[in-house]
Amino acid sequence: MSIVARFIQARLVLATVSLLALLFSGCHHKKYENPITKDTQQPDKVLFDKAIKDIEHGRYEVARLTLNTLMNTYDTSEYLAKAKLAFADSWMREGGTHAWAQAEAEYHDFILFYPQMEESAEAQMKICEVEFKQLDKPDRDNAHLMKADEECKNVLTKFPNSRFAPQAASRVRQVQEVLAEGEYRVGTFYRAKANYSASANRLQAATDQYPLYSGTDLALWALGDDYGKLGPRFRQKSIDAYTKLVREYPLSLYSEDAKKRLKAMEAEVPEPDPVALAHMKYEQENVTHQSLFGRYWGQISARPDVSKAAKSGEPQMAPFRPTIPPLVPIPGAQPGSSGNVTDVQVNTDVPASSALDNKPDARLSKTPDATQDTNIRPQQIGAEQAAAISDKMHADAQTKAESDTGANNGQPPKKTSAKAKPPTPPKVQKPSKPKKQKPVLPSGTAPQATAPTPDQAQQNAAKPAPATTDPPKQ
Numbered sequence: 001m002s003i004v005a006r007f008i009q010a011r012l013v014l015a016t017v018s019l020l021a022l023l024f025s026g027c028h029h030k031k032y033e034n035p036i037t038k039d040t041q042q043p044d045k046v047l048f049d050k051a052i053k054d055i056e057h058g059r060y061e062v063a064r065l066t067l068n069t070l071m072n073t074y075d076t077s078e079y080l081a082k083a084k085l086a087f088a089d090s091w092m093r094e095g096g097t098h099a100w101a102q103a104e105a106e107y108h109d110f111i112l113f114y115p116q117m118e119e120s121a122e123a124q125m126k127i128c129e130v131e132f133k134q135l136d137k138p139d140r141d142n143a144h145l146m147k148a149d150e151e152c153k154n155v156l157t158k159f160p161n162s163r164f165a166p167q168a169a170s171r172v173r174q175v176q177e178v179l180a181e182g183e184y185r186v187g188t189f190y191r192a193k194a195n196y197s198a199s200a201n202r203l204q205a206a207t208d209q210y211p212l213y214s215g216t217d218l219a220l221w222a223l224g225d226d227y228g229k230l231g232p233r234f235r236q237k238s239i240d241a242y243t244k245l246v247r248e249y250p251l252s253l254y255s256e257d258a259k260k261r262l263k264a265m266e267a268e269v270p271e272p273d274p275v276a277l278a279h280m281k282y283e284q285e286n287v288t289h290q291s292l293f294g295r296y297w298g299q300i301s302a303r304p305d306v307s308k309a310a311k312s313g314e315p316q317m318a319p320f321r322p323t324i325p326p327l328v329p330i331p332g333a334q335p336g337s338s339g340n341v342t343d344v345q346v347n348t349d350v351p352a353s354s355a356l357d358n359k360p361d362a363r364l365s366k367t368p369d370a371t372q373d374t375n376i377r378p379q380q381i382g383a384e385q386a387a388a389i390s391d392k393m394h395a396d397a398q399t400k401a402e403s404d405t406g407a408n409n410g411q412p413p414k415k416t417s418a419k420a421k422p423p424t425p426p427k428v429q430k431p432s433k434p435k436k437q438k439p440v441l442p443s444g445t446a447p448q449a450t451a452p453t454p455d456q457a458q459q460n461a462a463k464p465a466p467a468t469t470d471p472p473k474q
């Protein structure tokens with residue numbers, strides 16, 4: 001049988017086994033973790049029991065409707081906190097990206113409303129599990145990896161004495177195994193491209209920030225080799241990498257080669273650390289071996305392999321801090337300093353006198369000569385300079401017009417003096433007198449006769465007298 005036929009047969013067997021496992025898991029009803037054992041026939045207790053039964057049988061929508069009825073109708077019930085936790089558990093059991101996002105939001109609300117309850121630690125642990133279920137492989141997007149690392153650490157920092165602390169520490173070690181594997185793969189990629197500066201940067205971050213990584217010994221060996229190829233300036237860093245490999249990973253396959261490198265560089269060979277030696281012995285005795293099904297499934301699964309994660313040791317609680325490649329100059333760094341971490345230094349020493357106190361105001365500076373630039377806006381110059389520019393432009397236009405007229409008539413153009421006329425002052429309009437308004441008299445009163453003015457008397461005398469006619473006689 002050919003290799004291709006065997007591969008197709010293995011995939012068919014794997015698909016059949018996966019389908020059977022899915023069917024059996026759907027038929028099995030998992031019991032709820034937080035039931036209420038109190039035997040009573042109170043209405044709120046009856047609603048809670050009904051919702052729990054629906055959750056166990058996969059009827060999540062019906063269970064959430066029942067729990068909503070309980071929380072809205074019996075807002076003073078003693079089962080209110082349990083109902084809110086069961087509401088979030090229904091979303092988590094339903095599964096899927098949308099359901100897990102809803103579950104995480106509900107768990108955060110539960111911790112916000114009931115921070116002193118014992119179930120708050122359980123809610124935080126379930127948030128950690130939600131993010132852990134969405135992990136991707138090291139060579140893919142690490143958004144859920146960073147989120148899972150943060151949420152699982154919150155269990156250890158906010159609830160250090162809870163019964164979920166050992167489980168959360170194990171999850172943190174598994175998440176950091178995947179994060180360190182991602183850094184190591186990027187470093188080996190740059191190493192294959194002979195970019196030893198970038199490779200050393202990634203490997204240094206993986207070995208310093210994730211000491212429990214299962215491949216730290218190999219990363220230290222490659223790190224020492226990278227610094228050795230960068231030149232004699234990084235000789236001490238290469239010695240430090242080999243020294244750390246010999247002292248903290250004495251059972252590694254690269255320990256003897258690191259000792260030879262140290263002897264060749266005339267450096268001191270350290271003694272193994274007893275604590276590190278005991279830790280490596282424990283890890284080798286409790287290593288997790290993948291099954292045949294797991295090896296086949298890992299090739300097509302999107303989930304990362306965490307079987308090599310450390311089983312003991314305190315995980316790294318500090319957040320991940322990206323570093324700078326050794327050959328990249330750091331602006332403002334002291335000569336000889338090997339500051340490798342991207343910390344931003346802020347100078348808080350503010351001088352007593354600022355530039356506004358020492359330097360003159362730009363608005364009080366001298367205005368540029370308007371006669372040199374005719375494209376200055378009128379708002380930038382004074383009134384006299386604007387008038388001078390206007391007169392100069394008018395004189396130039398008049399001179400050009402006269403020269404054109406003289407050329408047309410065969411006469412030489414007249415010479416005009418370049419002296420500009422003094423600006424004429426603008427005409428000021430006098431304000432008009434307000435019109436007199438006749439006073440308004442109240443109704444039923446006759447206007448009083450007033451004495452005419454002399455001008456009105458002369459006008460009346462110049463007018464002819466109107467002709468009078470006698471009334472007809474009857």
